[in-house]
Amino acid sequence: MEIQVMKNILGENDRVAAENQAMFAEKGVYVLNLMGSPGAGKTSLLEKTMEKLRDKVKMAVIEGDLYTSKDAERIDRYGVPVIQINTAGGCHLDAPMVQKVAKQLDLDSLELLIVENVGNLVCPAEFAVGENEKAVVLSITEGADKPMKYPLIFKESAIALLNKVDLLPYCDFDMAGAKEDIDTLHPGMKVVEISCSKGTGIDAWCEWLLSKVKK
Template sequence: MKQILVKKNILQTNEEIALRNKEVLLEKGIFTINLLGSPGAGKTSVLEQIIKNLKDKVNMTVIEGDLYTTKDAERIESHGVQVIQVNTGGACHLDASMIEEAMNHIDIEGMDFLIIENVGNLVCPASYNLSEDMKVTVLSIAEGNDKPLKYPSMFQRSEVLIVNKVDLIEFTNFSMDELYKDIKSLNENIKIFEVSCRTGQGLDELCEYFKSKVYERRGM
């Protein structure tokens, strides 16, 4: 596992670097998602399930963002996929320069699917283009259904919402009806998947959706 400590080039804007990265990803036919969500939402657990379901069907690589540790990257690496750890040194989000540096250490030949797991945060990461094809936000039942209206930018800019830990809903006052009402008021086109990494609910549908996007990019 390669670990990268970030050095930024402050003379170039995030968007310029993101566009340069995007050209490479498009040229190679790589479908890319930016996986977002709060600490504890279950991003890494969802990612592990995606890997288990798709790693024998598509060639996957993960860029794992974290403030300081390599714990999540070690979890991902144990599933036998290429993973690059990016430590931000305290910054609350990844940016395009970090992705560019990570891509310099990735074997992208033959790669189909790049997943960027961002730092846990519902604010700053929403504003940064990481060259992704789509932003995917994970929201857990334990967080409550009020998060879309409290953090609208994240949900407005995401194409997919994964409502995680739905097996816990009977133990909470989480309202799925209110969530759908609020999220659709912000982003009527967002696609919503209700999943549980413990029971497996909804994971087949989620993985099939991502597989279809990868195959579409590949022209398959």
């Protein structure tokens, strides 16, 4: 019975996600669902993205968090429209949440919408929100074993961003092994080594994102 309940929940979410996807497609908005653990550097990556692309692409951000608006406040400094969703303890965003707040955005004026999901390597990968594609940020401080321990998020994502590579000399992180595991889970998946604090790999990330938006 519990399995059936979960199927019902996912089924309803998928229905609304399809509605969202149709709405965004009609408006010509590319939507990226950005996922990763707490502290992986998702918001820092968004800040770097705003710096690079805010004058090239009309964009907005939906921020997911349990209780605070701290991340949305960080994004707001860049003059990009941002809406905060607080899940009150929920471990992920879902399609109805995104549908509700998307109506507050001027979708006709947007080309790119980035949804920063709640920090979690499990649940966000299971619930589509109407995105075109998913992206996962993994901090090397989390360990090279994470792709195999949390395979779904890597299987579902179009790109993996391995963040904080400036700390490689201080971490026991097997970069080659992590990339091999990611390729095993998702053959051909794009993997970019980045450092938000040093700017490493940010150009490559933004070029990838621009190629998606300008299709």
